[in-house]
Amino acid sequence: MHPKLVKANIALFQGSRAETLRLLDEYAEESGHPRDNDPNAPLVQIEWMIAKKLTRPNISLEAWNKNWHDHLIEINSGRVKVHDLPPEEAAKVAELAKTTDGTIYHFYAEKASPMMPTGKMTVAQAVGHVPMSKADYEASAKQ
Numbered sequence: 001m002h003p004k005l006v007k008a009n010i011a012l013f014q015g016s017r018a019e020t021l022r023l024l025d026e027y028a029e030e031s032g033h034p035r036d037n038d039p040n041a042p043l044v045q046i047e048w049m050i051a052k053k054l055t056r057p058n059i060s061l062e063a064w065n066k067n068w069h070d071h072l073i074e075i076n077s078g079r080v081k082v083h084d085l086p087p088e089e090a091a092k093v094a095e096l097a098k099t100t101d102g103t104i105y106h107f108y109a110e111k112a113s114p115m116m117p118t119g120k121m122t123v124a125q126a127v128g129h130v131p132m133s134k135a136d137y138e139a140s141a142k143q
Contacts, residue, residue: 004024005024005027048103050100056101070140071097105123108122
């Protein structure tokens with residue numbers, strides 16, 4: 001992942017929205033990737049949210065620790081919030097999201113053609129992800 005994006009994730013984790021936006025603006029300027037809600041903006045990341053009842057029995061602990069993260073931990077830490085909904089609806093969405101795991105696919109583009117991915121893809125990890133022990137992994141599958 002680009003160093004500016006790593007720093008932006010750290011700033012977000014630390015609760016500094018202004019610093020996060022500044023770093024994202026710098027990244028957008030340097031890379032040619034727009035940061036706004038332009039419908040023609042390139043797709044650079046997709047996060048899959050899949051129910052733990054499906055991921056935990058089917059993904060090894062080693063693979064999960066490398067490529068997945070627990071949304072219960074993310075939401076309870078305060079790093080992730082549901083925006084643009086009334087508080088009651090946001091709370092319902094957050095409660096449902098807590099029952100899922102996430103994996104993030106990051107797509108790369110070239111500066112010469114920033115609107116088109118190159119075909120190169122990596123799995124990005126959530127900021128602050130801490131690998132789980134076998135006991136915690138098995139216990140959290142029941143949540």
